[in-house]
Structure formats: C-alpha cells, structure tokens
Amino acid sequence: MQWLAVLAVPPLVMLGGCAAFSDDASSTADGIQVAAAFYPLQYAAERVAGEHATVANLTSPGGEPHDLELNPKETAQVALADLVVFQDGFQPAVDDAVETNATGDVLDVAETVDLHADDPHFWHDPLLMADLGDEVATRLADLDPEHADDYASNAADLRADLEVLDREFTDGLAQCERTTVVVSHDAFGYLTRYGLEFEPIAGLSPDAEPTPADLGRLQQLIQDQGITTVFYESLVSPEIADQLASDTGVETAVLDPIEGLTDETEDEDYVSLMEANLAALEEANGCG
DSSP: OHHHHHHTSOGGGGGOHHHHHOSOTTOOTTSEEEEESSHHHHHHHHHHHGGGEEEEESSOTTOOGGGOOOOHHHHHHHHHOSEEEEOTTTOHHHHHHHHHHOOSEEEEGGGTSOOBTTBOOGGGSHHHHHHHHHHHHHHHHHHOGGGHHHHHHHHHHHHHHHHHHHHHHHHHTSSBSOOEEEEEESOOGGGGGGTOEEEEEEOSSTTOOOOHHHHHHHHHHHHHHTOOEEEEOSSSOOHHHHHHHHHHTOEEEEOOOOSSOOTTTTTOOHHHHHHHHHHHHHHHHTBO
C-alpha cells in the first residue's frame, strides 16, 4: 500500500529527496528528513535534530497555517520524510497528505501533548513544547540510533531553555494591575495558567467574524476594566482590532500567535517571540 501512496504523489517526488526537501544545496538526500507542518513544530524538530537531520516547514513564511493548501513540492516532502510532525485537526490539507502519502514515521502532536479541549495552540505553553521535543528525540533515535545520545542531549537543552522561559512568564505576570487581555482571535488560551484571561474578538479561527453584539460587549469590557490595549496578530488583517481600539480610545499592539514567521520576524525564533509577547503583556497589563 505504501508504494501506491507514493505513486499518487505528483511527479516532483521522483526528483529525489534533496530537490524536493530543501533549497539548501548542502542538504543530502541520504540523511534523515523531517517534514514539520508549521513553525513551532519546525522549531522543536530543528532544535532536537541539530546537524543530523534536515527539517522542512510545510507552511511557507508569511503563510497562514490554518489556510494551508499543499503544493506538489510540499506534498513530496510529506511522502519522502522519514518523520512527519503534524497536528491532526489543525491543517486539513496536511492531515489528508499524511493519510494518503506519508511512508515514514508520523508524529501527531495531538497524541503527544496535553491539549486543552478543542484549542490547538499548545505551543504558548513552553513546557508542552518541551514535551514535544522529548517525543521528537525518541522518534529520531528510533530512526537513527547512532545519534540517539545527541538527540536526547538536544532535547534536554531545549527543555532547559523552555523551563527558563516558563519561569520568565510566571515571574513577569505574577503582579499585574489587570489580568484581562483583548486579542484578535482565540489563540492564547494556554497562557491562562499564568493568571491571565483572554477575551477574543474572533474564535479559534482567525477568519471568524465577530457580531455587533460581540463588539459591543468588548467595548463595555474595555471601559469597565480599564483595558489599555487591543492586540492584533502578525499574519492576519488588524482592521477589526484597529476599529475596536479606535472606538474605545485605547492602543493597539502585536501579540504574535507564533504560528509562523513573517518578513518582520524572520530573524526571530520561538523563544524570542515568546519573550516579545511577554514584554507586550507586561506593558499592557501594568505588570511589575
């Protein structure tokens, strides 16, 4: 059945692992190949893999992960990967490609980390990201036993960094004048364990449209609680957030959902973007 799945992939698959997997001329077709569905998964996989694997992100920089449609190259990456790291239910196109074309090992994040109900945005909890890193290390060690110790060491280093980040959030948000945060869509629920409450303009999908009643309720909330900032995101239009802020006389600022990098954040990484989010939350909520 695996051979039938491979034959169903567009002809680009037959170009070979190096061509389909990476534009980096230094990559080799005979090394471990990992396909990660979107940026946080790519970050964890790259940190753990180190120099022993090539990691391809199926979601192009600047792309909205929720809306991803795979092109032939990305479909080929799924088919050729020794390991596919994805999150079932988050990107239907990736789910379909994994089911139809994947011939290597498959790591479904939804079965690895402790998700909150229907909220897929687990990566805003650094400790859950560390759990993902540990599982990636286990899978890579199974595929490449020769470098198992390196994968375990890299995962331990990743966990250490993420535990520091977790402490930064715990300490930075411990004493705040306000704990309610208005955001453009419901992507930050995993930060509630640091004592915050999030009021989204839209739902779990950034494409969801708020009703006039929703906006009216948020306007009253901003007034009643003295909220200073309406947060918008880097990958979607800030129009509705700007209008809500204008109607209530408050500021706007970016709170990055870290679903992907953009032209403005291409030199950043997961940790630096999380730290920027923390600084923005501290300022908006009067923490210190």
